[in-house]
Amino acid sequence: MPVLSVRHLTRYQYRNPVAFGDHRMMFRPREGCDQRLLSSSLLISPTPSQLRHVQDVFGNWIGIARFQGRSRELSFESRIVLDHTPLPAFGDHPGDVDVYVRGESIAYAEDDLPDLERSIERQHDDPAGDLAAWAQSFVRRSGPTSLQHLLAEMTQAIYADFRYGKRLEHGVQTPLATLERRGGACRDLAMLMIEAVRSLGLAAQFVSGYIHSPSRKPGQKTSVGGGHTHAWLRVYLPSSGWVEFDPTNGIVGNTDLIRVAVARDPRQATPLQGAWAGLPADYLGMEVEVDVTSLEGDQVSVMPSLALAFG
Structure with missing residues (x-):
């Protein structure tokens, strides 16, 4: 611990x-x-x-x-x-799998939906459906897709394919700008993934806090986002509850992430x-x-x- x-x-x-x-x-x-x-x-x-x-x-x-x-x-x-304490990302029962099927809603409990709806609502325009199409690229063409696998794969894709860079300007880039530029600050990459999973009908929230960058072995990449406050996201899954994802560093779960604030919008x-x-x-x-x-x-x-x- x-x-x-x-x-x-x-x-x-x-x-x-x-x-x-x-x-x-x-x-x-x-x-x-x-x-x-x-x-x-x-x-x-x-x-x-x-x-x-x-x-x-x-x-x-x-x-x-x-x-x-x-x-x-x-x-x-x-x-x-x-x-x-680092915890298993998807709880103590990794065999519990939530699935996404094209054209169907996420199986959230009816009692939970009133409290999740505002975190499912998209906040940024996507007139041509570019962001939604990018999110759908992680979904199997037929049959169910494991949400645990989809979210982990999306996290790793942003980590591998998008460039991280500190940005001193206030506010957050639009997700479409981040998608087009293939880069942004940690808050931009978090907001990209938030809006992408919301387009699939998932509840997601912005998380602000700190990241611990422990010493790595030679050849291993160190975590980025230190020296300032850090930002990532959390997604609500029916079987696991709120699960954290840091696309800036490819982290699935809470390892090295110190949570200070969660909100529906980064401005909060x-x-x-x-x-x-x-x-x-x-x-x-x-x-x-x-x-x-x-x-x-x-x-x-x-x-x-x-x-x-x-x-």
């Missing part, structure tokens, strides 16, 4: 002192049977006049900081330590957002540092208990 440490620093700098509006943070991981938070600290400078935490409609934890006064710099430094899972007031020329830039490391036993024993700090 690996114990992972995450340090996430975001710093904004300004030429002259500026005022700050509310800032919303999504730094705290979602706990479950595969990850358990051991400790957490948050250092915000300048000190906010108020900080509160709420849960959104998806159960994500959101910190909301309110500020008074002005400053030339605003920084947020989150540190977390958690137990992270922004790690940090807020407003400031000043002249446009005052803004000098933003820097982000994300470090994810594995801790040994003696390092874990000295970690502080749950704490919140301001500076």
Whole structure:
């Protein structure tokens, strides 16, 4: 059961002192049977006049900081330590297979459909059906197709055939642009697969968090997407529930993936957002540092208990 440490620093700098509006943070991981938070600290400078935490409609934890006064710099430094357990992607019974048949709906339980429908709805236009056709290329021409096999194959196809590249612009490329360019940032590749599986009638959601890139043997590729927050997706299967897929790294399951937020739309899972007031020329830039490391036993024993700090 690996114990992972995450340090996430975001710093904004300004030429002259500026005022700050509310800032919303999504730094705290979602706990479950595969990850358990051991400790957490948050250092915000300048000190906010108020900080509160709420849960959104998806159960994500959101910190909301309110500020008074002005400053030339605003920084947020989150540190977390958690137990992270890799689990079988499709549960403990790999013989349970869900199938897709052309022209038929996914066999979701009638009671589940009202809660899944918004995650099945497509969010991007596909006027010529190019994305849907690409998704259908993973389906057998006749007879049932194993959804577990289809989703794993689609994940590996994006990993092998699409080029990953960091993109500093805000927002997400349209899936059609990603399909045409055969590349994009991790959030673009995730959204491509989300819309592709939605075209098949599957419920899919966007996931934001961190990725651990452990040391590899010589010749093995290291995971990409580190140094910043990372993005992938999860798909709901009748026999397995929510299953995670990282097409940027070809990961099927939760291995090395630290889940912080899940949402129907990427805009609902922004790690940090807020407003400031000043002249446009005052803004000098933003820097982000994300470090994810594995801790040994003696390092874990000295970690502080749950704490919140301001500076």
